Amino acid sequence: MSATQLTALVRTRDPYAALRRFLALDAVVTGANGLAYLAASGPLGRFLGVERDLLLALGAVLALYGAAVGLLAARPRPAALPVRAVIEANLAWTVLSLLALAVWLSPTTAGAVWTVLQALTVAGFAALQHLSLKVCQDISE
Numbered sequence: 001m002s003a004t005q006l007t008a009l010v011r012t013r014d015p016y017a018a019l020r021r022f023l024a025l026d027a028v029v030t031g032a033n034g035l036a037y038l039a040a041s042g043p044l045g046r047f048l049g050v051e052r053d054l055l056l057a058l059g060a061v062l063a064l065y066g067a068a069v070g071l072l073a074a075r076p077r078p079a080a081l082p083v084r085a086v087i088e089a090n091l092a093w094t095v096l097s098l099l100a101l102a103v104w105l106s107p108t109t110a111g112a113v114w115t116v117l118q119a120l121t122v123a124g125f126a127a128l129q130h131l132s133l134k135v136c137q138d139i140s141e
Contacts, residue, residue: 015139016077019132023073023086026125031066033118034059048111065089083133090126094119 037044037059045052069086072078097119101112 015135022128027066027070034062049108094123
């Protein structure tokens with residue numbers, strides 16, 4: 001994907017604006033997911049076939065992570081190192097989600113579909129953030 005294609009995707013000529021938007025989208029989706037797990041861990045746990053306590057723990061982690069990514073997105077020019085940390089955390093989440101589904105979890109059909117969909121979404125965030133960071137670094141050089 002070229003810089004032109006990426007910036008057209010988010011309708012801006014500023015690659016940092018594109019990066020910030022992808023970070024912000026990640027923060028909103030992750031934070032909302034975390035808050036939903038915290039607020040409705042019982043009903044969601046039954047629907048997804050996942051223990052309530054696991055959803056509560058994941059909810060707390062996701063809510064805090066979403067807030068941290070949101071703070072990073074609020075910076076005019078997010079630094080490369082924390083952005084790379086977000087990308088790597090997103091990739092780790094993707095791998096661990098799929099691994100947990102294969103090895104550890106025994107969710108309902110809805111839970112299995114949800115786990116795969118959220119893993120793919122997080123992988124998509126990582127890819128968009130990686131491409132955006134690359135464009136920012138290429139322009140800075």
